[in-house]
């Protein structure tokens with residue numbers, strides 16, 4: 194394949210995959226939703242879960258976005274240093290977003306700051322948002338697509354605590370945010386927590402925590418235990434689907450960390466909603482793809 | 493919890509029969525009105541181009557598609573509720589000014605709206621957030637659009653709906669507010685749970 198053909202193919206794959214992510218939830222999210230729904234018996238909660246499953250079914254049948262808020266598109270890229278299109282990825286992903294916006298269609302969700310104008314194609318200053326990880330000695334690329342909706346982005350926050358506020362401060366911060374803002378973010382929620390030395394590192398890690406598959410755990414035993422404690426605690430509060438109360442509140446709680454400064458404990462929080470549209474695709478040097486987040490998906 | 497159907501024009505008697513936690517399905521006219529429509533009517537005092545008395549409004553910003561062969565005629569691609577709390581500032585005055593009976597959105601609304609619902613016999617209900625294709629499916633026809641200069645999400649879309657729901661009554665006309673009640677319960681539980689967890693996280697050396 195010549196370079197131009199490869200470019201076109203890459204754009205087509207990513208446009209189709211971006212649109213696909215707007216219609217179908219990833220396997221882990223869908224399985225967890227079903228598991229949570231099966232545990233509810235109160236009529237309000239079951240009515241809401243039934244509506245969600247009906248909605249997903251109709252979205253699939255009609256090839257329409259399962260939620261009207263298709264978010265601001267973010268890509269988290271793990272690119273091998275020898276991937277043949279490494280120099281083109283940024284331009285190609287912007288082109289893919291425009292293509293998906295027109296094709297599906299996606300809602301126009303990008304407003305330029307200060308000008309306060311909607312760009313009308315979901316591309317704008319630094320948007321789609323790209324996060325890069327460079328992987329030495331590989332020639333393929335893995336890309337997460339994430340649709341950051343408005344409602345589920347609203348509970349997001351970061352705070353730098355004094356060390357003596359300790360991990361207790363982290364726990365209180367998370368519970369305060371979720372009980373204050375969680376119900377408007379379309380629960381059950383996926384809760385991402387970052388712990389680090391400064392606000393931006395903690396925030397970024399909190400978002401990366403949302404990319405982890407549901408059911409995975411922090412690699413540190415204390416981190417894993419804290420995930421479980423917060424998950425069980427939030428479930429005990431019982432926000433239920435849509436905040437109408439129920440036996441549970443969350444799809445999961447994921448924590449990611451980076452070494453901190455002795456004088457600070459920064460905590461960041463990001464949330465995903467029941468319609469957690471996160472896709473993961475692997476593309477090799479010959480531009481063959483494999484969808485890792487949705488088993489058997491054909492674009 | 494009771495399940496009921498409502499048709500527009502909605503009468504005061506229908507409203508007074510509803511209680512928080514009831515599930516309702518609506519047939520008739522549902523008209524989108526969100527931030528800018530509230531702002532124009534209440535703050536800028538521009539008269540509304542249509543009559544909302546006895547009808548239902550929807551806090552929503554839809555994706556609409558104009559028919560290529562029929563200019564000015566639209567179809568709903570997807571429509572879902574947006575956070576109702578953003579309209580709290582003006583909703584009471586909005587109810588008073590329009591005579592609207594049913595307000596549909598996502599999440600709860602505050603004390604002021606609850607007072608408005610009690611005074612003018614209206615209710616607030618939530619449609620399951622994010623279920624945009626389900627909602628679009630219950631729209632029989634987009635009868636018209638007003639104030640399209642506000643842009644697609646903010647314009648007034650006049651929808652004729654059939655069995656639109658499930659709608660969970662979150663504020664009734666008797667002064668009850670489901671989400672405020674829930675919030676109190678969540679916060680009480682929170683205090684105990686956080687205290688319990690915090691006995692196990694003393695990781696500092």
Ligand code: SF4
Nearest residue numbers: 260342344379466622
């Ligand atoms: S919070 Fe999620 S499901 Fe709810 S409206 Fe926003 S994007 Fe859709």
